[in-house]
Amino acid sequence: MKQPASNLQIDSARLWDTIHETAKFGATPKGGVRRLTLGPEDKLVRDWFRGACEAAGLEVRVDTLGSMFGLRRGRNMTKPPIGLGSHLDTQPTGGKFDGVLGTLAALEVVRTLNDAGIETEVPICIVNWTNEEGSRFAPAMMASAAYVGDFTTDDILARKDAEGVTVAEALDRIGYCGKTVVGTQKFSGFVELHIEQGPILEAEGKTIGVVDSGQGVLWYDGKITGFESHAGSTPMALRRDALATLAEIVLAVEAIARKHSPNAVGTIGEAVIANPSRNVIPGEIAFTVDCRSADAAIMDALDKELRAAATEIAGRRKVDVTLDLVWRKPPTHFDARLVDAVENAAKSLGYSSRRITSGAGHDACNLNTVMPAAMVFVPCKDGVSHNELEDATQADCAAGANVLMHTVLALAGVAS
Numbered sequence: 423m424k425q426p427a428s429n430l431q432i433d434s435a436r437l438w439d440t441i442h443e444t445a446k447f448g449a450t451p452k453g454g455v456r457r458l459t460l461g462p463e464d465k466l467v468r469d470w471f472r473g474a475c476e477a478a479g480l481e482v483r484v485d486t487l488g489s490m491f492g493l494r495r496g497r498n499m500t501k502p503p504i505g506l507g508s509h510l511d512t513q514p515t516g517g518k519f520d521g522v523l524g525t526l527a528a529l530e531v532v533r534t535l536n537d538a539g540i541e542t543e544v545p546i547c548i549v550n551w552t553n554e555e556g557s558r559f560a561p562a563m564m565a566s567a568a569y570v571g572d573f574t575t576d577d578i579l580a581r582k583d584a585e586g587v588t589v590a591e592a593l594d595r596i597g598y599c600g601k602t603v604v605g606t607q608k609f610s611g612f613v614e615l616h617i618e619q620g621p622i623l624e625a626e627g628k629t630i631g632v633v634d635s636g637q638g639v640l641w642y643d644g645k646i647t648g649f650e651s652h653a654g655s656t657p658m659a660l661r662r663d664a665l666a667t668l669a670e671i672v673l674a675v676e677a678i679a680r681k682h683s684p685n686a687v688g689t690i691g692e693a694v695i696a697n698p699s700r701n702v703i704p705g706e707i708a709f710t711v712d713c714r715s716a717d718a719a720i721m722d723a724l725d726k727e728l729r730a731a732a733t734e735i736a737g738r739r740k741v742d743v744t745l746d747l748v749w750r751k752p753p754t755h756f757d758a759r760l761v762d763a764v765e766n767a768a769k770s771l772g773y774s775s776r777r778i779t780s781g782a783g784h785d786a787c788n789l790n791t792v793m794p795a796a797m798v799f800v801p802c803k804d805g806v807s808h809n810e811l812e813d814a815t816q817a818d819c820a821a822g823a824n825v826l827m828h829t830v831l832a833l834a835g836v837a838s
């Protein structure tokens with residue numbers, strides 16, 4: 423039965439059921455999901471997704487990095503489809519919603535349009551991007567990065583996991599090395615629904631985050647070289663202690679990020695003492711730094727201030743500190759027309775909303791460099807993600823899926 427597209431709502435219970443149905447692929451005892459990319463559980467959820475897409479009448483294609491595309495034809499097939507989707511892989515101790523919500527909501531949008539007998543003017547295409555998480559193979563978001571040309575497909579296919587298995591071998595093992603050349607499935611635009619993975623929407627009691635920007639990233643590999651010597655017989659004034667130096671650098675990173683807060687964050691997440699021993703003053707430490715901001719000028723300032731602090735601390739402590747910038751990703755500014763479309767959809771559906779910056783990286787951030795893209799956020803409990811405790815309400819998931827659907831309808835147009 424046909425109904426006016428403006429009143430259309432997704433089936434909240436059906437969406438909720440599919441989220442829980444697929445959560446059994448890699449379910450953990452604590453209620454989370456362990457579905458490492460291209461592993462056996464990922465194959466199971468991919469098979470399920472392919473079956474569901476085909477049952478919904480979609481033409482499914484898989485590219486040579488395993489990303490899955492389900493095309494729903496539109497009246498005008500000369501235009502590339504509007505893309506919508508996310509990812510189905512998870513962290514080793516991940517949750518049921520990160521990535522899953524955006525992918526299954528895309529499927530729910532198609533099912534709803536099918537049930538309502540609605541044809542869009544422009545086709546739409548739902549997507550499951552391979553390896554968004556980056557926990558088995560680096561880098562994270564590798565398939566969308568290759569899609570936009572940041573890496574060659576061959577480079578990514580040769581990446582190895584901790585066991586030495588390449589992406590190419592892993593794709594082969596689960597039968598998901600497709601034929602579509604990476605980057606050739608074109609889109610007129612892309613919209614990704616995701617849980618916020620932060621506390622802002624929940625704290626403000628807002629249902630929808632209209633994501634207008636994403637943080638840029640600075641990653642450094644750092645090394646401190648001091649001098650190993652006896653913990654008992656080396657006077658304090660004569661030490662060149664690498665760990666005490668690191669302590670100062672950790673606090674400097676914190677102080678610098680706080681100075682630019684709330685528009686910056688800074689973290690030292692890894693530090694390894696070479697040859698650690700209880701009675702030896704640490705002489706060498708390797709560490710990492712992760713700094714992020716959605717403001718390019720602040721990113722420049724973070725870089726400058728971090729380097730200045732490291733130089734000052736190193737000089738005073740008579741040690742060597744090196745900081746190699748290993749990754750610099752500029753901030754994302756999502757397409758203004760698509761961001762407005764998300765905001766209008768939220769407003770016309772009567773949901774409370776606010777503009778928001780994505781703290782985490784997403785496939786949509788990569789895609790935005792070659793096509794108009796935008797994102798929709800919904801709250802998650804206590805802002806927690808990448809954790810088995812990750813949670814979101816059925817009502818918020820449904821609201822996000824409705825905003826996704828009406829954004830896509832506005833962009834693809836309803837054939838009359």
Ligand SMILES: [Zn+2]
Nearest residue numbers: 520521554616
């Ligand atoms: Zn995600």
